[in-house]
Amino acid sequence: MIGHLAVGITAAVVTAGSAPFVARLSRRIGALESPPDGPRDAVPTMGGLAMFLGVLAAFALAWVLPVFDPLFTTTSEPLALLVGVVAITVLGVIDDVFGLPPTTKLAGQIVACLGVALLGIHLVHFWVPGLEVIVLSRDLALPLTILALVAMVNAVNLIDGLDGLAAGIAAIAAIAFSAFAVASRPAGLVESVPTSATLLAAIVAGVAIGFLILNWHPASLFMGDTGSMLLGLLLGAAGVAYVGRTTAPSNADFYGAIPLLIPVLVLAVPFLDSGFAVVRRMVSKRPVTVGDHGHVHHLLLRAGFSHVGAVLVLYYWSAVLAFASVGPAFVSVGVLVPWLVVAVVVGALISVLGVRPARGRRRETAASTTGTRPDRHRVADSSA
Numbered sequence: 281m282i283g284h285l286a287v288g289i290t291a292a293v294v295t296a297g298s299a300p301f302v303a304r305l306s307r308r309i310g311a312l313e314s315p316p317d318g319p320r321d322a323v324p325t326m327g328g329l330a331m332f333l334g335v336l337a338a339f340a341l342a343w344v345l346p347v348f349d350p351l352f353t354t355t356s357e358p359l360a361l362l363v364g365v366v367a368i369t370v371l372g373v374i375d376d377v378f379g380l381p382p383t384t385k386l387a388g389q390i391v392a393c394l395g396v397a398l399l400g401i402h403l404v405h406f407w408v409p410g411l412e413v414i415v416l417s418r419d420l421a422l423p424l425t426i427l428a429l430v431a432m433v434n435a436v437n438l439i440d441g442l443d444g445l446a447a448g449i450a451a452i453a454a455i456a457f458s459a460f461a462v463a464s465r466p467a468g469l470v471e472s473v474p475t476s477a478t479l480l481a482a483i484v485a486g487v488a489i490g491f492l493i494l495n496w497h498p499a500s501l502f503m504g505d506t507g508s509m510l511l512g513l514l515l516g517a518a519g520v521a522y523v524g525r526t527t528a529p530s531n532a533d534f535y536g537a538i539p540l541l542i543p544v545l546v547l548a549v550p551f552l553d554s555g556f557a558v559v560r561r562m563v564s565k566r567p568v569t570v571g572d573h574g575h576v577h578h579l580l581l582r583a584g585f586s587h588v589g590a591v592l593v594l595y596y597w598s599a600v601l602a603f604a605s606v607g608p609a610f611v612s613v614g615v616l617v618p619w620l621v622v623a624v625v626v627g628a629l630i631s632v633l634g635v636r637p638a639r640g641r642r643r644e645t646a647a648s649t650t651g652t653r654p655d656r657h658r659v660a661d662s663s664a
Contacts, residue, residue: 283347283348284479287338287341287483288483290341291337292486292487293334294490295334295487296493296494298329298330299330302329302501303327303494303501304324305324306325307324311325311326325503327491327502327507328372328509330490330491330507331488331491331510332510335483335514338482338486342479356399357401357474357476359399359400360401361401361514361517364392364401365510367392367395369506369510371505372506372510373506376504386430389430392513393513393516397425397429398422402425403416403428428516432513433512434512435550435553436511436547437508442591443496444495444497447488447495447503447507447511449547449598450484451484451485452598452599453598454482454484455602456599457481458482458485459603460606461478463606480521484518488511545601545606547598547602549597549598549601553576580594593630596630597627600623604616
């Protein structure tokens, strides 16, 4: 664990240290966005470039640490990750600077995820209760892997609507997933094949926490699609790397399909929000890619929560859901359930007490024309 901690700290330090330089670069090239919460100066975006540098620094450190030597010398996973990281970062930068149509962006995401899957990180086999080990053929494993990665990329991308929201939820998810992966290995994994799952979780936690220094409200730097898609890809790859080699139930398999469901459970808030967004737009007969004001963070703002209050409420529920899913890896379900009931009651009280009368509520946040961050307006395009 010392190696993972060192990698996470490195990712955080490099991300935080490079963020001011990235902010200046964004201003110089005109990659700016209007804040959604009132009259503030335009904020530089492309903060994901700082995350990208943090990821590269973390990988460089992991490469020289003996604890990760088997991963780098016996698998192609590091190469797959680097290819995917570079591809998704380039796609994000292009979108943050010029703006891309949703279909073009989706095509780019598929290409980046295809590179990850083809070069070594893909679903191979996993354990399902009642069916034992499911072995996937290559022609089935590839599309399922791409689907899982693209879903994770867009789940994090859609939750990036308030200062600090996506970074904080990604950090919570990464810490929870890392805790589960460490507690359950190697009982549910092929012991002879190293996995990058825990390394990726440490990197995500590091870059997300490091980025929060400049992204906390009022943010002086937005992560942009560069950052949100990068976080999503790394979290998705961590889940696939872990789930894809599960051959038997582990000591933490408490819901039966765990660890198959862990990547979804630890990111329950963004996945639920994304799912409701798709259903909501289909019911209203609107294109799925067109943004609206119906995301959960918009609803909290309209209910009267402050910007920071809405973010903290979503942090709380994310932590409750994430650690409820991994808690039985450390304590019995009988011990966990009472604490979980208390946490839910406290969360419900916080959520209800935060609602203010209509006359005291904040004004509704603006909708984005791109449909990817429906609460922010790009200003780089309008000033061009």
